[in-house]
Amino acid sequence: MDVLYFAWVRERIGLPRERIETQARTVDELVGELRAREERYAAAFEDLGALRVALDQELADFSAPLDGVREVAFFPPMTGG
Amino acid sequence: MRISVQEAAFDLGVESAGFAAGHTDMGAIVTFTGLVRDLADDPLEAMEIEHYPGMTEKALYAIAEQAQARFALGDVLIIHRHGRLVPGEMIMMVATAAPHRKDAFDGASFLMDYLKSRAPFWKREIMASGAQWVASKEADEDALGRW
Numbered sequence: 091m092d093v094l095y096f097a098w099v100r101e102r103i104g105l106p107r108e109r110i111e112t113q114a115r116t117v118d119e120l121v122g123e124l125r126a127r128e129e130r131y132a133a134a135f136e137d138l139g140a141l142r143v144a145l146d147q148e149l150a151d152f153s154a155p156l157d158g159v160r161e162v163a164f165f166p167p168m169t170g171g
Numbered sequence: 172m173r174i175s176v177q178e179a180a181f182d183l184g185v186e187s188a189g190f191a192a193g194h195t196d197m198g199a200i201v202t203f204t205g206l207v208r209d210l211a212d213d214p215l216e217a218m219e220i221e222h223y224p225g226m227t228e229k230a231l232y233a234i235a236e237q238a239q240a241r242f243a244l245g246d247v248l249i250i251h252r253h254g255r256l257v258p259g260e261m262i263m264m265v266a267t268a269a270p271h272r273k274d275a276f277d278g279a280s281f282l283m284d285y286l287k288s289r290a291p292f293w294k295r296e297i298m299a300s301g302a303q304w305v306a307s308k309e310a311d312e313d314a315l316g317r318w
Contacts, residue, residue, distance in 0.1 A: 097221055097293035098304050144291070147226035163223060163291075167307035170251065170292030171205055171263060171283055 091156070093120075095134070096165035099141065102134040117143050117152045120162065134164075142167055172239070172247045174231045176222065178254040183261060190248045190266045197245045197268040199275040203283055209258040216297045220253040220262065223291035227251075234285040241318075242278040244269050249282065251292065284314040 094107045114120035121138065124131045135141070143150055144163040156162070175181075183204055191200045207218045235247045248266040256262060265282045269275035286292075294305040 094223070096223055096291070097295070144223070144226055147223070147229055149289070163226070165223070165291065166293065166304065167312075168288055168291050169294045169305045169307050170290040171287040 091159060092161045093124075094161065094163040096163065098166055099134050099164050103130055112156075114156055116156060117145070117150065117154050117162065120156065121152065140166060172232075172235050173249075174228060174235060175250045176224075176227050176231070177250065177252055180252070181250050181261065181264070183264060186248065186250065186264060187266060190246065190268065194245055194268050197270060199269050199272040200266060201269075201272070201275040201279040202264060202266040203279050204264045205262045207256045207258045207260050207262055210296075210298070213298045213300055215258050216299065218256050218258075218262075219295045219297065220256065221293045221295070222251075222253045226291050230290045231286065234282060234289060237285070238267070238278045238281050241281065242267075242269065242274040243271070244274060244278045247278070247282070249286070251286070251290070253292065281318055284311075284318065287311045288315065 091110055091112065092107055093110050095103050100106050112120055112123060114123055121135050125135045138152055142165055143152060145154060145159045146161050187202050209215050231249050235249060238244060238247060244267050246268040251263040265279050267275045267278040269278060288307060288311045296303055296305060
């Protein structure tokens, strides 16, 4: 699946998107895999309360299943307007 | 309904007049415009707005549809810019057309409250002292509770 990062999440991880092969069943499990990769991922995912997630461009919960999902995006709370 | 996510500046007068034209059954038009505001104690050089192409447009359509389902609106316009903007520049505008003013005002307020915290835009302020991502405000999330 494609994993996208925006704003300071993108800056901390150091890339805007990447393709990931994963067996994770939920967003939480995917976050666990990413955290375990490298320090920069651990830093970006340190506080999930400061993050939002979208699955195929719809806001979702961290407990949401990843069945059939093609695009996951992580970002801070939005500041539009 | 028209939604535009764009880097280019827009002309408030042209957009407002164009939106208001041709609505013979609408008695009220409300427009709101957001500008880049300078900061008194730490001058702002620029504001950079990042967004999530694809999701942004979808989210704005969904918000506009919710507004239309909730209020008696004849038409909705949302324009939101991204990229690098300087103080005084217009960031975004919403406009609503309704038979009566209450729906037009409430519809515009609803659009603003939702697009503040439900449309994937992120602002970064660049000041002489450094750059920082604008933090979301709890008040913005709380504002959704009134709808």
